Amino acid sequence: NFMLTQPHSVSESPGKTVTISCTRSSGSIASNHVQWYQQRPGSAPTTVIYEDNQRPSGVPDRFSGSIDSSSNSASLTISGLKTEDEADYYCQSHDSSNQVVFGGGTKLTVL
């Protein structure tokens, strides 16, 4: 199996842009789609990106996802940061045996 490694925390100011990375330890990041989930304190996760770069309905276009084969990583970019974006963000993928893998999570602080 593989691991997905995320930075423990990131911080940025309102109105700015932040990027959260998710690096796959083995195998190609492009082998299986990557998803991103937002979890505000005390709440269940919600999906902000699926299939690498698709946004569910209702998710603002300030959220975007991408993958980079050269660094074997996926990224979640949030532009025009708002205080309401402050949350934990988790990347997720799966292996060829349909074992689901989550990253360790990144705490985003908007200050």
Place this chain on the structure above:
Amino acid sequence: EVQLVESGGGLVKPGGSLRLSCAASGFTFSTYSMNWVRQAPGKGLEWVSSITSRSDYIYYADSVKGRFTISRDNARNSLYLQMNSLRAEDTAVYYCAREIHSTVSFDYWGQGTLVTVSS
């Protein structure tokens, strides 16, 4: 409106058993794969198990294989997780999550039910 409502959590002693339920509404439950994901207090998300729409394929995380059993009743629009031989490290909030068709990704999550394993 899609709704997933978990129930059945509680306090159980090590070695004990518990059965979680997830009641689904607002969509055609019988056509979706479903999953259980857990989160230990202050920790990240950990996938537990998945089951396809007709229960023909079932998968488990290594950490629960042989102890947990996932099942579903499409007539009752319900998902279940039978948890046996519980350990302290199984203490977590357990979420059920709907899987987007053929993607191994989740679009809707329940609010979770807390399982505490302690003597």
